[in-house]
Amino acid sequence: MSVTAAQGFAAAGVRAGIKASGNPDLALVYNLGPSKAAAAVFTSNRCQANPVLWSREAIKDGVIEAVVLNSGGANCYTGAAGFQTTHATAEKVGEALGISAGDVIVCSTGLIGDQLPRATLLDGVVLAAAALATTPEAGEDAASAIITTDTHAKQAVFRGDAGWTIGGMAKGAGMLAPGLATMLVVVTTDADLAASDLDAALRRATAVTFDRLDSDGCMSTNDTVALLASGASGIAPETAEFTVGLTAVCRDLALQLQSDAEGASHDIDIAVVEAATEEDAVEVARAVSRSNLFKAAIFGNDPNWGRVLAAVGTTTAAFDPYGIDVAFNGVQLCKAGEPFESRDLVDLSPRRVEVLINLHAGSRSATIWTNDLTHDYVHENSAYAS
Amino acid sequence: MSVTAAQGFAAAGVRAGIKASGNPDLALVYNLGPSKAAAAVFTSNRCQANPVLWSREAIKDGVIEAVVLNSGGANCYTGAAGFQTTHATAEKVGEALGISAGDVIVCSTGLIGDQLPRATLLDGVVLAAAALATTPEAGEDAASAIITTDTHAKQAVFRGDAGWTIGGMAKGAGMLAPGLATMLVVVTTDADLAASDLDAALRRATAVTFDRLDSDGCMSTNDTVALLASGASGIAPETAEFTVGLTAVCRDLALQLQSDAEGASHDIDIAVVEAATEEDAVEVARAVSRSNLFKAAIFGNDPNWGRVLAAVGTTTAAFDPYGIDVAFNGVQLCKAGEPFESRDLVDLSPRRVEVLINLHAGSRSATIWTNDLTHDYVHENSAYAS
Numbered sequence: 008m009s010v011t012a013a014q015g016f017a018a019a020g021v022r023a024g025i026k027a028s029g030n031p032d033l034a035l036v037y038n039l040g041p042s043k044a045a046a047a048v049f050t051s052n053r054c055q056a057n058p059v060l061w062s063r064e065a066i067k068d069g070v071i072e073a074v075v076l077n078s079g080g081a082n083c084y085t086g087a088a089g090f091q092t093t094h095a096t097a098e099k100v101g102e103a104l105g106i107s108a109g110d111v112i113v114c115s116t117g118l119i120g121d122q123l124p125r126a127t128l129l130d131g132v133v134l135a136a137a138a139l140a141t142t143p144e145a146g147e148d149a150a151s152a153i154i155t156t157d158t159h160a161k162q163a164v165f166r167g168d169a170g171w172t173i174g175g176m177a178k179g180a181g182m183l184a185p186g187l188a189t190m191l192v193v194v195t196t197d198a199d200l201a202a203s204d205l206d207a208a209l210r211r212a213t214a215v216t217f218d219r220l221d222s223d224g225c226m227s228t229n230d231t232v233a234l235l236a237s238g239a240s241g242i243a244p245e246t247a248e249f250t251v252g253l254t255a256v257c258r259d260l261a262l263q264l265q266s267d268a269e270g271a272s273h274d275i276d277i278a279v280v281e282a283a284t285e286e287d288a289v290e291v292a293r294a295v296s297r298s299n300l301f302k303a304a305i306f307g308n309d310p311n312w313g314r315v316l317a318a319v320g321t322t323t324a325a326f327d328p329y330g331i332d333v334a335f336n337g338v339q340l341c342k343a344g345e346p347f348e349s350r351d352l353v354d355l356s357p358r359r360v361e362v363l364i365n366l367h368a369g370s371r372s373a374t375i376w377t378n379d380l381t382h383d384y385v386h387e388n389s390a391y392a393s
Numbered sequence: 394m395s396v397t398a399a400q401g402f403a404a405a406g407v408r409a410g411i412k413a414s415g416n417p418d419l420a421l422v423y424n425l426g427p428s429k430a431a432a433a434v435f436t437s438n439r440c441q442a443n444p445v446l447w448s449r450e451a452i453k454d455g456v457i458e459a460v461v462l463n464s465g466g467a468n469c470y471t472g473a474a475g476f477q478t479t480h481a482t483a484e485k486v487g488e489a490l491g492i493s494a495g496d497v498i499v500c501s502t503g504l505i506g507d508q509l510p511r512a513t514l515l516d517g518v519v520l521a522a523a524a525l526a527t528t529p530e531a532g533e534d535a536a537s538a539i540i541t542t543d544t545h546a547k548q549a550v551f552r553g554d555a556g557w558t559i560g561g562m563a564k565g566a567g568m569l570a571p572g573l574a575t576m577l578v579v580v581t582t583d584a585d586l587a588a589s590d591l592d593a594a595l596r597r598a599t600a601v602t603f604d605r606l607d608s609d610g611c612m613s614t615n616d617t618v619a620l621l622a623s624g625a626s627g628i629a630p631e632t633a634e635f636t637v638g639l640t641a642v643c644r645d646l647a648l649q650l651q652s653d654a655e656g657a658s659h660d661i662d663i664a665v666v667e668a669a670t671e672e673d674a675v676e677v678a679r680a681v682s683r684s685n686l687f688k689a690a691i692f693g694n695d696p697n698w699g700r701v702l703a704a705v706g707t708t709t710a711a712f713d714p715y716g717i718d719v720a721f722n723g724v725q726l727c728k729a730g731e732p733f734e735s736r737d738l739v740d741l742s743p744r745r746v747e748v749l750i751n752l753h754a755g756s757r758s759a760t761i762w763t764n765d766l767t768h769d770y771v772h773e774n775s776a777y778a779s
Contacts, residue, residue, distance in 0.1 A: 225684055225686045389693025
């Protein structure tokens with residue numbers, strides 16, 4: 008389903024020939040209206056790819072008619088020629104659909120520093136425009152065309168009680184860290200909301216979903232989450248109600264990204280509770296999620312709580328270093344800074360691991376979703392040039 | 394040589410029986426005087442081990458007569474019983490040498506969260522006190538007794554022109570990050586300097602040596618660098634002159650730690666030049682040193698400069714994202730944010746790799762020493778519980 012689940016959207020995914028493998032590599036999502044309201048958030052990395060530079064401008068008026076996405080190349084640090092390729096892509100979409108290039112978001116993913124094959128890409132746009140359809144299959148084709156090292160396409164759908172729908176697709180796999188993960192996400196809805204309401208909802212939803220995913224601590228140059236509203240359902244839900252549904256779709260997609268992260272053998276939820284502030288909870292959870300020693304221990308099924316505390320101690324959060332509790336999968340290994348239950352009680356063989364850190368410093372909490380550090384992660388990221 | 398290279402120091406390294414392997418695991422360094430001036434710096438981790446809590450107090454008066462170090466257990470997060478073990482260790486050293494326990498620095502390294510076998514440790518102190526000698530071999534024994542996953546002991550010596558000497562020993566291997574690496578270091582000198590001068594020299598030296606080592610981004614709970622001065626040479630060099638020698642010894646030891654980091658197959662120097670400030674240069678170099686994707690690429694001999702820029706972009710340093718140059722081993726792969734020379738010109742097969750990042754934002758520079766991310770790193774830190 009994904010981006011064609013909501014009324015008023017057509018999509019396509021085609022083999023443009025950008026990827027050497029010959030796999031699908033170009034997707035197009037088209038808003039049939041009547042509304043063309045949209046919002047988008049981008050990587051907070053200061054080194055940004057050409058499509059991000061373009062799309063930041065395109066979204067400024069809150070109107071987007073189409074999103075074109077390619078895998079097989081990030082078009083990042085490719086200079087003026089690379090920017091021209093992005094511009095030409097938007098122009099070609101505009102020409103094919105009879106819309107303005109300025110209402111087209113462009114997304115690219117793949118290796119940094121290589122030029123995209125411009126002619127191949129533009130021919131692909133024509134192919135994709137011809138293949139546009141509102142069917143579930145068309146949504147699936149689009150979701151499949153944007154993946155890189157992902158093992159499968161990611162899609163999610165939420166249906167509001169009143170009859171409006173949100174659908175989304177995502178690609179991720181590597182360079183998954185906050186300020187958005189390495190990912191391209193397109194979410195569509197037939198709810199009728201103004202661009203400013205979409206923007207507020209999207210920022211609220213991504214702050215507690217994609218921004219809480221930190222698989223490998225590496226922040227991408229190309230991250231984009233675009234939200235397009237067709238208004239085709241004729242229903243205008245309250246922003247708060249819409250945000251609940253949007254957050255559900257974003258959370259679903261984020262957890263799919265976590266579960267399919269490059270080389271991972273464990274999905275780890277790092278929950279920090281009783282923090283003084285939500286920012287403290289996020290800072291502590293993120294510090295643990297970035298400890299290679301902790302992540303390697305989880306790969307080895309070793310409930311090494313000392314490595315958790317060593318990471319907690321690098322933060323500026325409010326806590327008494329000797330007042331912290333740490334539990335792995337419900338077994339409290341450390342209580343107030345001392346060994347408590349036995350490590351032998353912890354079974355880390357299931358893929359999902361929950362680490363619970365109680366700071367005893369307040370009443371706020373947050374969870375970061377991460378993965379373990381494995382041989383396969385090292386292999387994929389040393390052998391695969393991306 | 395190491396800690397017995399300077400006049401006025403005795404040392405020993407013995408098999409106390411703390412390590413299950415039966416390898417040497419307890420070292421003692423004794424300052425024979427006439428001066429007992431000392432300085433020390435400790436981990437900036439807020440979660441600190443019991444020996445660090447003890448030693449921070451012991452150094453406050455600038456007088457230290459002995460340092461006792463054990464491998465086989467970090468004595469961190471072991472509660473009141475753990476602190477009593479550290480206290481008892483200092484008391485036992487005091488008793489054996491006829492000095493005050495308050496003039497003894499205690500260092501421990503190994504697994505967090507396990508109690509040390511107190512009786513075994515105290516018996517080891519008696520053994521070590523009986524074995525104290527001023528010979529080069531005694532210094533080597535001490536250096537060997539403090540290692541954990543290190544493959545060999547680390548020692549360094551500097552001889553001042555006027556006839557004074559600095560010698561040092563170090564252990565490292567894992568949890569190597571700033572605010573000191575996971576390491577215990579004892580440096581001795583027969584120069585005659587006041588504690589305040591030693592402190593100034595030590596802070597200056599460690600800031601540009603041990604604090605620039607960031608092997609795996611993980612900060613330890615036990616890091617200690619102790620500097621003891623016997624004054625036995627009868628020579629009182631200028632603090633600036635002494636700092637040069639001390640920095641040379643610390644740099645030598647830090648580079649030995651880098652070369653022997655757990656599982657590493659490359660030693661990577663990340664040099665940032667033309668930064669607006671030294672802090673900017675350090676921030677940028679450290680961000681790159683903590684990118685798992687960059688580190689995995691180096692393991693795979695892949696000069697992936699895109700991953701360098703993606704890491705640079707996460708910092709707050711002053712730069713124009715499209716004005717940055719990146720070179721690998723002298724080959725300028727990226728010039729002003731565009732591809733320049735061919736990746737094929739870069740040979741990453743030698744162990745040492747230099748990544749040069751020119752921010753074109755000023756005139757300051759800094760280098761961080763790091764390592765690649767390898768299968769062996771993952772293996773050692775998943776299979777080895779420490």
